[in-house]
Every structure is written in C-alpha cells, then in structure tokens.
Amino acid sequence: MQHGAAPGQWQPLQRLLAADPRASDRAGAPRYPALSSEQPARHMCTPDLERLRAAFIAFRVESVELRALYDTHQALFSSGQDVDALLREIAPLFFSDLSRMLVQQWILGVARLTDQARSGRKNPRNNLTAAQLLQQLKALPPEALGGEGPQALDLIDRCNERLDSYRALIKDARDKVVSHADLEVHLSSAVLGEHASAEVDGFLDCLQEFNDLVGNALGEGLLDFTGTGGPGDAYDLIRVLKAAHHAER
Secondary structure, eight states: OOTTOOTTOOOOTTOEESSOTTGGGOOOOOOOOOOOSOOOOOOOOOHHHHHHHHHHHHHHHHHHHHHHHHHHHHHHHSSOHHHHHHHHHHOHHHHHHHHHHHHHHHHHHHHHHHSOSEEOSSSOEEOSSHHHHHHHHHHSOGGGGOTTHHHHHHHHHHHHHHHHHHHHHHHHHIIIIISSOOHHHHHHTOEESOOOHHHHHHHHHHHHHHHHHHHHHTTOOOOOOSOOOOTTSHHHHHHHHHHHHHHHO
C-alpha cells in the first residue's frame, strides 16, 4: 500500500507510504450473496446463544463489506495494463486518490475485525471482532454447539490465530498513519505494512473459513462471499468508461 501515490500510480493493497507528497498542493444497494440452501439444524436456544448468533450475523456483514472493498480495489487497479491506461488518461488524480482511500479503508477494516475482544480501561466495552466471537463461543456450555463443539472450537481458535498474524502485518500502518499521524513516520515518508499479495489472499481465505466455521457451530449455515460483484459494480464502471472513451475518438 502506498499512501502518497503520484497521479496515475495505484496503490497495491499491501503497502502504505506514510506521507502524501501532493498534500501541500491541495487548498447503493448491498451486494450479499444468498445464504446456502443447506442449513444445519439449530442447536439448543438460550438468550446467550441467540445474542451470540446476532453478533455473528453482524460480524459476517462486516466481513462481506471488507471483501467487497477488496474486490472493488482489485477490479479498478489490478485488471491489467489496458484498464490502468484508461484510468490514467481519464482522471489520474481522482483514481490515485481513490486507490489510497480504499487502501486506508482496508487497513481499518482488517483492524476492526481483528481487534481484541474488549477495549477501554475505565469502561471496557465488547468489540464486534473475531476474538469476541471466539470468547463467547468458549463460554457456552459444550452441548450448545452440538457433538462437534470441542473440535469446532479448536479449528476456530487456530483460524483466529491466522487472522491475528495478518493483523500484525498492517498494525504499524494502522497505528502510525491511518488511525493516528505519527510525526516521525510522516516526516520520514516511511513505508509501513508492506507485504506480499499472497498474504492478502491468505487473510481473505481465512476470513471466509472463520465465518463458515462459526456459522456452522451456531447453526446459521454458510455464506460464500468470495465474490461480491453484481450489477453496478466496478466492472460495470470500467465498461461504461471504455465505451465513452471509445466514442470520443
């Protein structure tokens, strides 16, 4: 992710540059796939379990939104040289700004989902995070999750550890650039949070797996959000831009 790309230079989703060199020059419908038709039987119902199910559904919506953000970024800025050239010719400043904004939102979105279960010293509050869901799952009686409860918890726990591993890669970028402006980092124009694109793919795969495991454990079923595109998405925008650009010639 590169925070300060020049016009026509897009930021990859795994690199963040602290300072924007151009800063001194400056004065829908949700797209959720349908639930799987194969819904596991619900287990015992208790107030705590129903509240946990509601929290999980909210977490899954946040996960889908994060995946949609990634898909939008990739459609616009990782679709090949033809699309790159088109965006650079039409509005390089706008699209380089948009790239930076999407990268920052990616960092915030990852951090939100992987924050600790509770935060706040004086008045601690529960967070809508993977760690919070795991903590509540572990607090349920074993019979609440059916016969595979212990095994499912072990898989969810290990999946959460992998989510935390990716969080560690973007933590400095979140703490020192996106959520806060660290003076020394900005003055140095340091590159923070750079990592391989395979790490992004691994995080998204793990996020899908985490949602699947928790959904099954709670009797909420599966929701495949590996593809969030639909009518009116970034690919449609590119098609319209290509057609308009061709018509002008």
